[in-house]
Amino acid sequence: MKTGIHPQYYDECQVTCACGHTFVTGSTVPKIKVEICAACHPFFTGQAKFVDSEGRIERFERKRKAAAALRQKKKKVFKKKADKKKKKADKKK
Secondary structure, eight states: OOSSOSOOOEEEEEEEETTSOEEEEEESSSEEEESOOTTTOHHHHTOOOOOOOSOHHHHHHHHHHHHHHHHHHHHHHHHHHHHHHHHHHHHHO
16 A cells, blocks of 8 residues: 555544534544434434325325316317317208
């Protein structure tokens, strides 16, 4: 290995979280400050709040029903137009 190209490694790197929790690890930096850690992150503390209140299946079913309703509406509109054309053609005869 080449000498002098590797950064200095600190065995006692102090990691400090915004919540006040600290722990020691190894790093190339002597001190690290983080905004969130395992002690205060909602996923690890069990206080996670899920924003998705509607499941994927329910959401899919709702979209499918809306699409079916739109298709029915379009069918009615096209049928009315076809009926008008048919009446016009019958009057010309």
